[in-house]
Every structure is written in C-alpha cells, then in structure tokens.
Amino acid sequence: xxxxxxxxxxxxxxxxxxxxxxxxxxxxxxxxxxxxxxxxxxxxxxxxxxxxxxxxxxxxxxxxxxxxxxxxxxxxxxxxxxxxxxxxxxxxxxxxxxxxxxxxxxxxxxxxxxxxxxxxxxxxxxxxxxxxxxxxxxxxxxxxxxxxxxxxxxxxxxxxxxxxxxxxxxxxxxxxxxxxxxxxxxxxxxxxxxxxxxxxxxxxxxxxxxxxxxxxxxxxxxxxxxxxxxxxxxxxxxxxxxx
Numbered sequence: 001x002x003x004x005x006x007x008x009x010x011x012x013x014x015x016x017x018x019x020x021x022x023x024x025x026x027x028x029x030x031x032x033x034x035x036x037x038x039x040x041x042x043x044x045x046x047x048x049x050x051x052x053x054x055x056x057x058x059x060x061x062x063x064x065x066x067x068x069x070x071x072x073x074x075x076x077x078x079x080x081x082x083x084x085x086x087x088x089x090x091x092x093x094x095x096x097x098x099x100x101x102x103x104x105x106x107x108x109x110x111x112x113x114x115x116x117x118x119x120x121x122x123x124x125x126x127x128x129x130x131x132x133x134x135x136x137x138x139x140x141x142x143x144x145x146x147x148x149x150x151x152x153x154x155x156x157x158x159x160x161x162x163x164x165x166x167x168x169x170x171x172x173x174x175x176x177x178x179x180x181x182x183x184x185x186x187x188x189x190x191x192x193x194x195x196x197x198x199x200x201x202x203x204x205x206x207x208x209x210x211x212x213x214x215x216x217x218x219x220x221x222x223x224x225x226x227x228x229x230x231x232x233x234x235x236x237x238x239x240x241x242x243x
Contacts, residue, residue: 016126019117023174026117028125035126037093037118039173047130050095052202052227052235053164057099059225059237060086060160060200065105076104080139083107084159087192089147091118094131096164101134109139110158114146148180151188160198161189168203169210169238181210186217193242201238214240 011032018027024040036046064084076083086106088096091113100109113119119142121127122135134140143150147165166172169181179185181201189199199219203210206224214222219240226234 017117017121021115021117023114023176026115028117028121028127030126035093039115042167042173044167044173045092047093047095047127050093050099052237053092053095054099055225055227056162056164056200056202056237057086057088057096057103059239060162060198061103061105063198063200063221063239063241064159064196080107085157086110086160086162087112087156087158089161089163090165091122091131091142092164094122094127094134096162097140098130098134100162101137101140107139108141109134109137110141110143110156112143112145112147112150114144116144119144146176148176148185148188151180151185151192154192157192157194158197159194160200161193162200162202163189164202168205168236169201169207169213171204181213183213183217186213186219190218190242195242197242199238199240199242203236203238205233206236207238210238214238218243 013029013031013036016028016030018025027038029036029038034047037044083105085108086100088100088109088111091097091111097109097111100106122131166177172178193199211222211224220243221241223239225237225239227236228234
C-alpha cells in the first residue's frame, strides 16, 4: 500500500476501469497526473509517491546483505540463480516490483497478485508506465493467485518476502487477509523463507501487537522502520529474520 494521496487532492477522480471479482470490487481511477487503486471502497495506493514501496524492498535487501542496497549503478556478476530471491506480496501500482527489478543483486523476483484487473492494468493499461521494464525482465515472474493460499501450499523458498497487500496488519482489505498476520499465516511465511531469510511487511501505522506476533511466531531480530509522511502517523516497515 501507500500513504494517503497528498498531490492533486482537489482534482476530480476519473474512473478508468471498474471490475467485480471473487474478492469484491476493484477500481482504477485517475486524479490529476496520478492513478489510484480502490478495493471495496477502500483506498489502497496511488502513484503519487513510492518511497514506502521502495523502502520495503531496500530494507529487506540491506538486512540480507548487511550493506547498502542502492545508491548508484551496481553490478552483480553472479549467475541469477546464485543471487538472493524475493517474493513480493501485491503488485499494486508497481513501485515495489520496478524497484526490485532495477537492482541487479536480486535473482528471481516473484510477485503474487490475486486481482486479475490489476495485472491487466500493468500489462495493457496505464500502470505499465511504471512496471513495463520490470515485467520484461527475465528474473520476474507474476503469479496470479491469492498470497495466503500460495504461502500455505507452495514448496518454493525465498531469501526475502516483502508484503504490501493491505494497509497493514491491523487494517486489512478483506477479512480473509487477517489470517496472514496471525499464527498460521506467519508460520507459513516463515516456512517459505530460507535459513537466512527476511520478512518485511508494510503498514500504514506502527503495530506493537504485530511485533509481538512476529516474535511469538519464532522470528528474530524484529525491528520497525518509520517512513515520515506529510500528515498523521508515519508509515512503517516491520522487519524480522527467520531465527
């Protein structure tokens, strides 16, 4: 998700597409120069600012490598299969995926998105302006499925799992997503991490209860990074390592 829109707030919202799917209604709107995604009447994210999404990816890589993940042209001469892998939960407006694909130190980059409409808006719609380069990257794979079910059934393991499918553990888009942040969901996420793996979860507000849940689920080195926003409480990224 992203912080609430801060630009072009006075511009009228123009609906570009509206679809009903198995998880409810999803809407793509244009407001001024920006695009917004609305799910079941709840604002999810827009293209006004991608700081939170980029930090989500950077923080996971920094925790994995113990160093600075970005800051200039970088190369990685290792074969793709020897570089750390990342699973991104939620395609959204594409900031997280595009940022991961711009980093050569990532190997396989998988993104799970359950809304077919959002995938369409990237592949053949206006959100392709953000994600087209990433979608053409041979490291990238888009998985059209529900994240909760995927974590519970896949045998794939990742060095990093970066989740940005809700407005946080305490503010989910659908009730079914609540399971992702509870004991069973966190156990599934932990089981899909490699031994050195890192879990990063975006949230619209700090959640001490979620920090406790991470520790109870067996995660170690639990931390919360704050991202200042124009108004209100800061966005955060919850970080934890598989013990």
